[in-house]
Amino acid sequence: MSSIVHTTNTFHLSFCSNEINHFFCDTSPLFSLSCTDTYIHDVVLVVFASLVEARCLLTVLLSYILIIAAILKTGSAEGRRKGFSTCASYLTVVSIYHGTLIFIYLRPGTGHAMAIDKVTSVFYTYVKSLNLQP
Template sequence: MAEQNRTSVAELVLEGLSERAEVKAALFVLLLLIYTLTLLGNMGIIVVIWGDPQLHTSMYFFLGSLSMVDICFSSVTAPRTLVNFLLERKTISFTGCMGQAFFYTVFVTTGCFLLAVMAYDWYVAICNPLLYSSVMTHRLCIWLVVGSYIGGVLNSIIQVTFIIRLPFRSSNVINHFFCDVPLLLALSCASTYINSMILFSMAGVIELSTISTILISYIFICFAMLRIRSSEGRQKAFSTCVSHLTAVTMLRRTTIFIYLRPSSSYSPNTDKVVSIFYTLVIPMLNPLIYSLRNQEVKSALRRTAERITVRL
């Protein structure tokens, strides 16, 4: 009876991106294309890294792990969003909505931690190249990735556990195309002050710790780059850092906008556009960002293409 009193909403309605037929058709084609490119691009990165022995280093191990997170991250929202374009009534069960919010939080948090880990990895590679292989061992790399996932799971468990305790008996309409923690808090008919503080605190701790790691790493990297005498070595280090900083900047700006801002500034339409960018567009762009400016990845892509051509 207590559980029934807390949550009596059996299903939720996702309003989606638009109700206009012509807009829905265009968005369906666009998002399907983006999602397809996301899968192909990130799977391609994973296959190239796995199949090329020259890329079996910690740097590319983390890049492959980030590609896997991008695939899972976009797959949490994209398939459901595409299916909803074809349905008249876009409903999702309360349990399904909780599951979507849970896995969404897991992968967005894991991605933040992985970007910080990659910054530390490049700090060791550029600032301590002679000790790189002894510091960044395969065992440590696995634990850093596992730790990133553990951080994502713990954050998600805390957020979802406190949401489940809230009563949902008034509205069941979410003015968005997927379930997220702030959107679920807005539906509750009870005070969400504690949940909001937990959300803000957890997001603040994650952002502060990861951004601090990235900034400190790049401060040391900048000093190390100034000591590199050869222009070729400086250019290689600069290209690697620019790729990573581009990915960090895109993800951080959107996550800070969504999770670390006053609730009074909430705008459904703006949030939908920003959400499309960081749930679908950024995972699609990451393989391009890391491959176009990375000579080793481009060389590995050419070798993989040549092997495929020879076999055919």
């Protein structure tokens, strides 16, 4: 649904340039190429990104609560240590992944440096390419 809305909104823009100053073609850098006012498009982007990210984070939080509860039921201290060690590494990756998404998509569209977004996108792309499954 989010992709359809953003694609439809993008078709209503007129563009002054065709060179995207970014690591990959993304919605925010695409909006920066527009000659028209993109305020409404930026608001829609933030609303949809907030809803999607909140749902994902709640799902991850719930699953880790259940995992921690299962680890605590483990009888041996060694089993709990291994369980928490595994969870810690995955939580680190999840934090980096979702942290970069929040940094890129859930802040105002005006007045921030595109160079910072490019570097952040490299981290996001790298973590996403790891494709770690808990």
